[in-house]
Amino acid sequence: MPSVYTGEDTGRAKLLQQASDWDLVARAQKGDLDAFTLIVNQYKMRLFGYILRMIHSREDAEDILQEVFLRVYSSLARYSPQYQFSTWIYRIAQNLCIDHLRRRKLSTFSVDEKFGSEEELTLELPDESMSPESIFESNAVKQEVEEAIYELPVKYRSVIILRHIQDLSYEEISQIMDMPVNTVKTHIFRARRILRRRLQDAI
Amino acid sequence: MTNPKTEACKDVERLFDKYIDGMITVSEYKAFRTHLHECDQCRESWMALERTVRQLKMLDNVKPSDSFMPKLMAALPASSRRVLPRKWKHWAVEAAAIIIIITLVGLGSSYSGYTAMVTVDPGLGEEQTVPAREVTVLPENSVVEGDLTVVNGDVFIAGQVMGDVISVDGQAEPVQSIEVKEQNWLQRLVDHFVNIGKSFCNGLNLVF
Numbered sequence: 001m002p003s004v005y006t007g008e009d010t011g012r013a014k015l016l017q018q019a020s021d022w023d024l025v026a027r028a029q030k031g032d033l034d035a036f037t038l039i040v041n042q043y044k045m046r047l048f049g050y051i052l053r054m055i056h057s058r059e060d061a062e063d064i065l066q067e068v069f070l071r072v073y074s075s076l077a078r079y080s081p082q083y084q085f086s087t088w089i090y091r092i093a094q095n096l097c098i099d100h101l102r103r104r105k106l107s108t109f110s111v112d113e114k115f116g117s118e119e120e121l122t123l124e125l126p127d128e129s130m131s132p133e134s135i136f137e138s139n140a141v142k143q144e145v146e147e148a149i150y151e152l153p154v155k156y157r158s159v160i161i162l163r164h165i166q167d168l169s170y171e172e173i174s175q176i177m178d179m180p181v182n183t184v185k186t187h188i189f190r191a192r193r194i195l196r197r198r199l200q201d202a203i
Numbered sequence: 204m205t206n207p208k209t210e211a212c213k214d215v216e217r218l219f220d221k222y223i224d225g226m227i228t229v230s231e232y233k234a235f236r237t238h239l240h241e242c243d244q245c246r247e248s249w250m251a252l253e254r255t256v257r258q259l260k261m262l263d264n265v266k267p268s269d270s271f272m273p274k275l276m277a278a279l280p281a282s283s284r285r286v287l288p289r290k291w292k293h294w295a296v297e298a299a300a301i302i303i304i305i306t307l308v309g310l311g312s313s314y315s316g317y318t319a320m321v322t323v324d325p326g327l328g329e330e331q332t333v334p335a336r337e338v339t340v341l342p343e344n345s346v347v348e349g350d351l352t353v354v355n356g357d358v359f360i361a362g363q364v365m366g367d368v369i370s371v372d373g374q375a376e377p378v379q380s381i382e383v384k385e386q387n388w389l390q391r392l393v394d395h396f397v398n399i400g401k402s403f404c405n406g407l408n409l410v411f
Contacts, residue, residue: 062268170224192255
């Protein structure tokens with residue numbers, strides 16, 4: 001039986017990550033720029049992976065990534081360790097992505113247009129620079145998968161990326177998205193099936 | 204879909220996600236495995252789901268461009284009052300270092316010329332020759348009434364700054380006194396100084 005086991009990870013690695021995060025954050029809060037730089041280096045690849053897959057534009061993704069860290073930097077004084085740092089930073093990233101997608105959608109339609117549910121955020125005018133070939137330099141199969149993820153409604157897109165690409169737990173995703181765990185699960189189960197159908201037809 | 208799904212199929216379908224998330228119990232797993240062995244439809248359905256998740260996990264890591272880090276660091280807000288008590292010992296001392304000194308004309312500074320080397324006595328009994336970086340010296344008798352902003356360089360402050368010392372990508376160091384030694388071959392650097400000095404003074408919020 002093939003294994004895709006992604007168990008709920010409360011393992012040692014995550015605990016160590018949390019402890020190390022908190023140490024760096026504490027130092028950064030005291031003005032230690034080196035600690036802040038280490039935090040940036042720890043998170044920049046993961047966050048970039050998330051942001052890029054949410055918005056499918058490298059240039060904009062770097063802008064958003066920068067904005068995430070600038071916000072972290074300026075909110076350090078307000079951050080409290082009762083919130084896990086990793087979920088805090090992902091939450092900032094998610095909110096910025098959703099803002100970006102809203103603004104992009106508004107700029108391609110008239111201002112009068114009624115703005116509906118978030119599902120509509122996936123209906124965008126096609127744009128050459130946003131094709132998977134130009135964003136992800138990988139093989140055709142992977143590009144198909146990237147495109148399929150991008151076609152998901154925003155909430156499903158976010159949970160799928162957080163769960164299966166960023167490997168976050170349901171608990172963490174629940175905190176990032178401010179949603180009960182069961183709702184997160186339902187979204188993920190549904191998203192998996194949409195992807196399954198989408199990729200079965202294509203590949 | 205060829206055959207309508209039986210109750211057993213629906214039950215096992217619910218187990219797919221549990222298996223993927225590692226939450227399946229042993230008895231559930233047995234039922235899951237048994238059913239898939241017998242039911243072609245569910246087996247195909249499961250394999251497609253499993254393949255989908257596997258494809259998600261195989262996607263490439265993506266990374267931001269090399270310019271990301273420097274751009275971010277440059278975009279960090281300049282911290283005010285960044286007069287760091289930096290240890291002199293950490294400075295790398297290089298021989299024949301050339302330091303560009305900007306004289307703040309008009310502030311009653313006691314230095315009128317430019318020099319190449321600065322020996323700075325921080326009052327700790329240790330004379331250090333400052334290494335090759337663009338250095339700004341705020342001489343003893345000078346007062347900056349606004350903020351002193353230094354970009355991409357270091358500033359030694361023997362005078363007074365009434366506002367904030369804002370150091371972007373550099374260090375700001377308070378010193379007790381500064382003694383500047385003159386050299387002869389400096390004339391060819393004068394034009395260079397003048398240009399830097401002009402743009403530097405434009406950048407300062409000097410309030411007289």
